[in-house]
Amino acid sequence: MAQPKSGLPEQVSKQIIQLILNEGLKQGDRLPNETVLSEKLGVGRSSVREAMKLLRSRNIVSIRQGSGTYVSSNPGIAGDPLGFTFIEDKRRLARDLLEVRFMIEPQMAGMAAEKATADQVQNIKKLCDETEKLAAAGEDYSAADTAFHSAIAESCGNMVIPRLMGILKYSVPLFIDVTGKQLIAETIRTHRAIADSIAAHDSTAAHDAMYLHLVYNRNIIANETDQE
Amino acid sequence: MAQPKSGLPEQVSKQIIQLILNEGLKQGDRLPNETVLSEKLGVGRSSVREAMKLLRSRNIVSIRQGSGTYVSSNPGIAGDPLGFTFIEDKRRLARDLLEVRFMIEPQMAGMAAEKATADQVQNIKKLCDETEKLAAAGEDYSAADTAFHSAIAESCGNMVIPRLMGILKYSVPLFIDVTGKQLIAETIRTHRAIADSIAAHDSTAAHDAMYLHLVYNRNIIANETDQE
Numbered sequence: 001m002a003q004p005k006s007g008l009p010e011q012v013s014k015q016i017i018q019l020i021l022n023e024g025l026k027q028g029d030r031l032p033n034e035t036v037l038s039e040k041l042g043v044g045r046s047s048v049r050e051a052m053k054l055l056r057s058r059n060i061v062s063i064r065q066g067s068g069t070y071v072s073s074n075p076g077i078a079g080d081p082l083g084f085t086f087i088e089d090k091r092r093l094a095r096d097l098l099e100v101r102f103m104i105e106p107q108m109a110g111m112a113a114e115k116a117t118a119d120q121v122q123n124i125k126k127l128c129d130e131t132e133k134l135a136a137a138g139e140d141y142s143a144a145d146t147a148f149h150s151a152i153a154e155s156c157g158n159m160v161i162p163r164l165m166g167i168l169k170y171s172v173p174l175f176i177d178v179t180g181k182q183l184i185a186e187t188i189r190t191h192r193a194i195a196d197s198i199a200a201h202d203s204t205a206a207h208d209a210m211y212l213h214l215v216y217n218r219n220i221i222a223n224e225t226d227q228e
Numbered sequence: 229m230a231q232p233k234s235g236l237p238e239q240v241s242k243q244i245i246q247l248i249l250n251e252g253l254k255q256g257d258r259l260p261n262e263t264v265l266s267e268k269l270g271v272g273r274s275s276v277r278e279a280m281k282l283l284r285s286r287n288i289v290s291i292r293q294g295s296g297t298y299v300s301s302n303p304g305i306a307g308d309p310l311g312f313t314f315i316e317d318k319r320r321l322a323r324d325l326l327e328v329r330f331m332i333e334p335q336m337a338g339m340a341a342e343k344a345t346a347d348q349v350q351n352i353k354k355l356c357d358e359t360e361k362l363a364a365a366g367e368d369y370s371a372a373d374t375a376f377h378s379a380i381a382e383s384c385g386n387m388v389i390p391r392l393m394g395i396l397k398y399s400v401p402l403f404i405d406v407t408g409k410q411l412i413a414e415t416i417r418t419h420r421a422i423a424d425s426i427a428a429h430d431s432t433a434a435h436d437a438m439y440l441h442l443v444y445n446r447n448i449i450a451n452e453t454d455q456e
């Protein structure tokens with residue numbers, strides 16, 4: 001299967017990525033306008049416009065009508081980067097995602113207990129409160145739940161892990177769907193234990209609390225599969 | 229930062245993804261042609277063409293001139309899906325990627341020893357031979373090295389791990405670059421130990437051999453950092 005020669009917009013989009021890197025543009029920074037880029041790169045304005053559309057679809061730039069084009073937040077990380085949309089067996093996907101979370105998250109929680117700053121601890125506790133409040137009220141807590149796990153990832157001192165969690169979080173809504181409301185009490189309790197042990201900078205307790213959190217998830221999934 | 233309303237091509241691209249899923253199209257399958265899609269989705273042919281360009285940039289379809297549009301292999305997984313291009317500190321990135329590989333790859337090797345089929349074992353041994361031959365001849369063995377690790381990932385029985393390895397493999401060329409030629413002897417020796425223990429279906433030995441492989445990498449990186 002030979003790849004077709006990539007078109008001009010594709011090539012221009014690579015030049016624009018290089019320009020973002022060379023000029024050290026950060027997320028939220030504005031790119032030069034179409035006319036400037038078109039002169040700089042020696043291509044027509046319509047090619048620049050086409051290239052920007054490709055870059056937008058890959059979440060590298062955001063185009064704001066009437067204002068300009070900006071470097072995206074988390075540039076280059078698009079929704080569903082591992083193509084989970086194209087996996088049909090969602091139950092097996094949920095099981096395999098959980099298996100990977102077991103490999104990463106307990107250690108990640110332990111690292112966060114060692115490395116979280118005072119501000120990060122505050123944020124983790126706040127998100128723990130929020131999840132608890134929503135879950136107790138019977139409301140959708142999946143966004144707060146995801147934010148809680150992301151905040152821990154951001155505090156663990158490894159720059160790859162938060163990016164990976166952005167992928168694995170796919171499994172949180174999946175689980176809420178697969179497991180119904182059975183997990184609410186366990187979620188509240190284990191989230192609290194995780195937040196408290198990170199706040200106490202107790203690495204072993206944070207590791208174990210996260211492990212237990214994942215065990216509850218795995219038990220529910222195993223039971224559901226048995227009943228089929 | 230309000231997101232701009234996504235354009236028509238963006239919406240049409242979502243409809244095409246849905247069509248791929250609904251019709252159960254697999255990698256390599258041909259999509260209906262522009263005219264058919266344009267009628268089916270009730271939009272102009274130029275919108276279908278624009279949408280296809282977006283889908284190509286996300287590696288969901290491949291457009292072959294004069295032949296048609298096909299579902300990509302590994303649809304939805306584009307190059308550098310976690311945006312590592314935009315991380316400046318490549319040495320820290322290498323260290324953090326290695327830390328994540330420690331969390332995943334020893335367990336993955338153990339799982340592969342339990343689950344690899346006879347064909348998969350043959351392939352792993354073949355790639356081990358190839359890497360060894362290239363490395364011993366002083367040639368670039370990074371592609372063979374990556375293929376060796378991918379073949380183990382494909383044999384471990386978890387469908388998320390091979391997709392993750394596609395991201396983490398980013399670190400292999402990075403290491404060869406960072407560490408020069410110091411690792412060749414260790415790479416040959418530990419690769420052989422990994423391949424042999426998977427072939428013997430010895431899960432513990434495979435786990436330990438992979439762990440040792442990563443330790444060699446980490447030692448070299450630590451030494452290099454000391455010398456700065």
